Amino acid sequence: MSDRAEADVRAYTVRLELVDEPGELLRTLEPIADNGGNLLSIFHERGNLTPRGHIPVEVDLEATPERFETIVEALRDAGVNVIQAGRERYSEEVTVLLIGHLVDTDLSDTFSRFEDCGEASIADVSLSAPHGTDEVSSALVRIVAHEGETDRALAVARDVAAEKDLNLVEPLTPGGEA
Amino acid sequence: MRLAIVGAGAVGRSVAELAGDYGHTVTAIADSSSAAVDPDGLDVAAVFERKDAEGRVGTAEPEAALDAAYDALVEASPTTLDDAEPGFTHVRTALERDRHVVLANKGPVAERYEEVMALAAESAGNVRFEATVGGAIPVLSTIDNLGAKNVTAARGILNGTANFILSRMAAEGLDYEHVLAEAQDLGVAEPDPTFDVDGTDAALKCVILANVLHDGGYTLADADVDGITDVPGSALDLATEDGRTVRLVGEVDDTVRVGPRLVPGHGTLAVSGTENIVQLETRYAGRLNISGRGAGGPETATAVLGDVGLLE
Numbered sequence: 001m002s003d004r005a006e007a008d009v010r011a012y013t014v015r016l017e018l019v020d021e022p023g024e025l026l027r028t029l030e031p032i033a034d035n036g037g038n039l040l041s042i043f044h045e046r047g048n049l050t051p052r053g054h055i056p057v058e059v060d061l062e063a064t065p066e067r068f069e070t071i072v073e074a075l076r077d078a079g080v081n082v083i084q085a086g087r088e089r090y091s092e093e094v095t096v097l098l099i100g101h102l103v104d105t106d107l108s109d110t111f112s113r114f115e116d117c118g119e120a121s122i123a124d125v126s127l128s129a130p131h132g133t134d135e136v137s138s139a140l141v142r143i144v145a146h147e148g149e150t151d152r153a154l155a156v157a158r159d160v161a162a163e164k165d166l167n168l169v170e171p172l173t174p175g176g177e178a
Numbered sequence: 179m180r181l182a183i184v185g186a187g188a189v190g191r192s193v194a195e196l197a198g199d200y201g202h203t204v205t206a207i208a209d210s211s212s213a214a215v216d217p218d219g220l221d222v223a224a225v226f227e228r229k230d231a232e233g234r235v236g237t238a239e240p241e242a243a244l245d246a247a248y249d250a251l252v253e254a255s256p257t258t259l260d261d262a263e264p265g266f267t268h269v270r271t272a273l274e275r276d277r278h279v280v281l282a283n284k285g286p287v288a289e290r291y292e293e294v295m296a297l298a299a300e301s302a303g304n305v306r307f308e309a310t311v312g313g314a315i316p317v318l319s320t321i322d323n324l325g326a327k328n329v330t331a332a333r334g335i336l337n338g339t340a341n342f343i344l345s346r347m348a349a350e351g352l353d354y355e356h357v358l359a360e361a362q363d364l365g366v367a368e369p370d371p372t373f374d375v376d377g378t379d380a381a382l383k384c385v386i387l388a389n390v391l392h393d394g395g396y397t398l399a400d401a402d403v404d405g406i407t408d409v410p411g412s413a414l415d416l417a418t419e420d421g422r423t424v425r426l427v428g429e430v431d432d433t434v435r436v437g438p439r440l441v442p443g444h445g446t447l448a449v450s451g452t453e454n455i456v457q458l459e460t461r462y463a464g465r466l467n468i469s470g471r472g473a474g475g476p477e478t479a480t481a482v483l484g485d486v487g488l489l490e
Contacts (some may be wrong), residue, residue, distance in 0.1 A: 095420065097413050097440060126419065128412035138413035140420055167408050171440040172333070172427055172447065 017054035031074035051111035090144035100166035120153035185254030208243035228458035289302035339374035340453030354490035376405035
């Protein structure tokens with residue numbers, strides 16, 4: 001029989017935002033190895049920028065829950081922006097339309113706030129502003145969320161849209177269409 | 179059956195014109211300013227010739243239709259909100275005379291459902307209102323068959339004008355104003371399309387559904403309503419590229435909501451043109467979809483005359 005701590009090793013996905021500077025990725029990986037995490041994979045989405053203009057990186061690793069907490073703390077101490085630290089991958093997604101003066105109301109801020117609940121992330125955005133950015137424009141936004149958190153992510157999106165006087169067109173069945 | 183028809187618009191007129199085919203006699207027709215009454219049966223064609231020529235159906239006061247000899251009153255005057263007058267008073271007058279009432283006017287059962295039902299309970303007459311939800315689509319009789327308690331939710335596309343505009347915008351990449359003008363030219367949209375495009379008409383139908391499913395308790399004020407006037411062509415283009423589209427969807431469970439929603443582009447709810455569809459979620463039998471023509475004179479008259487048939 002293996003000891004308890006060994007049996008308790010779990011897989012985690014950590015989603016990070018990196019500033020586009022040399023050595024940044026290595027700086028991120030050190031605290032993981034140093035604290036007993038076993039790196040499984042690194043998905044470095046170069047060329048893809050988060051709404052804040054950073055490079056999103058997804059790291060899969062194995063660790064015990066205690067070690068994992070230490071790793072997340074160490075990452076944060078090292079100044080790495082940890083967006084998501086959890087066991088599950090985003091298992092749900094929901095697509096919404098956002099309509100209005102998207103640019104004037106600071107689209108980056110809108111999307112950051114969609115993610116602020118900590119349970120959801122903007123996976124994909126298509127923007128259409130056929131009459132220029134001064135006029136009403138539209139964005140199709142794919143939001144990924146942790147299991148059971150789609151409703152919360154939608155509620156946050158609804159609040160942000162209402163505050164900024166934007167129209168949010170939601171799907172009929174949140175979390176997936178029949 | 180002898181029918182008195184209040185309202186001589188597209189629906190009232192179609193009911194009058196088709197009543198003979200169904201074996202009924204029209205003894206009175208009223209528009210907003212006059213009435214034509216004949217206890218032995220009106221010459222419907224002659225009444226509408228007069229209406230077309232003189233702008234009125236007859237020489238009597240409109241109230242004369244309510245006092246005429248009839249077995250069922252068909253209330254097909256324009257839907258009004260809040261106190262639902264004068265439709266509500268017409269309903270009360272007929273029920274107090276122990277006559278049946280068939281509604282095409284949504285107001286009384288959307289805004290004053292409990293009062294209408296209380297009057298019906300005291301009367302020897304019955305109230306039916308299939309025509310108020312989804313035109314020719316047998317929505318309420320289907321719910322009646324299933325039993326309201328076995329229907330856990332209803333949703334659907336309940337306004338043909340809004341659906342026509344959204345489906346044309348998506349298909350042609352045109353903006354709202356352009357398609358609305360086209361719809362008005364085609365007669366699909368009224369000169370004043372406010373109730374259709376701001377969601378009010380669909381919301382009234384949803385409120386009626388909620389009243390039927392929950393045995394009352396809802397008015398338009400309880401509905402969360404949003405229209406389609408703020409949906410630009412660019413939003414529909416983005417949705418189309420992603421295999422989706424936008425439809426004005428009404429949803430009824432414990433709450434009533436109407437607004438533009440993203441739906442799969444080739445899904446059940448993505449009906450095109452003026453088509454309507456209603457989905458019922460049942461307790462034991464999954465989902466039922468019923469679709470068809472949700473508006474129009476002969477279509478709505480078909481529902482009215484179906485109700486009349488059930489009263490015999």
